[in-house]
Amino acid sequence: MQDIAREAGVVVQTIYASVGSKQDLLRAINDLVDEEGGVAAIEAEMADAADGAELLRLAVQLTTQINQRCADIIRAVHAGAASEPAMAELLEEGRRRHREGMRGVAMALGEQGLLPAGLPPEEAARALAVLTSNETYFQLADGYGMSFEAAGAWLLSLLESLLLVPTSQEGRNEHH
DSSP: OHHHHHHHTSOHHHHHHHHOSHHHHHHHHHHHHHHHTTHHHHHHHHHTOSSHHHHHHHHHHHHHHHHHHHHHHHHHHHHHHTTOHHHHHHHHHHHHHHHHHHHHHHHHHHHTTOSOTTOOHHHHHHHHHHHTSHHHHHHHHHHHOOOHHHHHHHHHHHHHHHHSOOBOTTSOBTTO
């Protein structure tokens, strides 16, 4: 809290008065990431998605936006999680939110009959969560020199080929 106050140019009491305890501040970080990443707006679009390809595109757009807009916060949380239990809890909560979001996308794809035969929605959810995780984006950016936007486009292409049943030219699912 001392470091935050110093960076903000205020006294520690100001931090406590505005956000509460250290735990309150840490809990608010995931909410801030969601807000800065535009989660609510994209989730609303996802609810109205016309088809599985659009739903998948929006899911990847969401994770791309979060990484583009909040990479500094997310990286700080990752770094702090190694030595600070409260940061580790914060990181795990962010991961839980991500897994649940991707699970919802996979379940919707499964309910619409858009997953390939033999691919259970839970396995599709795992693939979505892992391939769109912060760690994946950071590896593509840091290790392969990709922008977050380029990483998102590449991941979307990969996920479309893995998770969506090919459709015919009429736009109908070939398996129905």
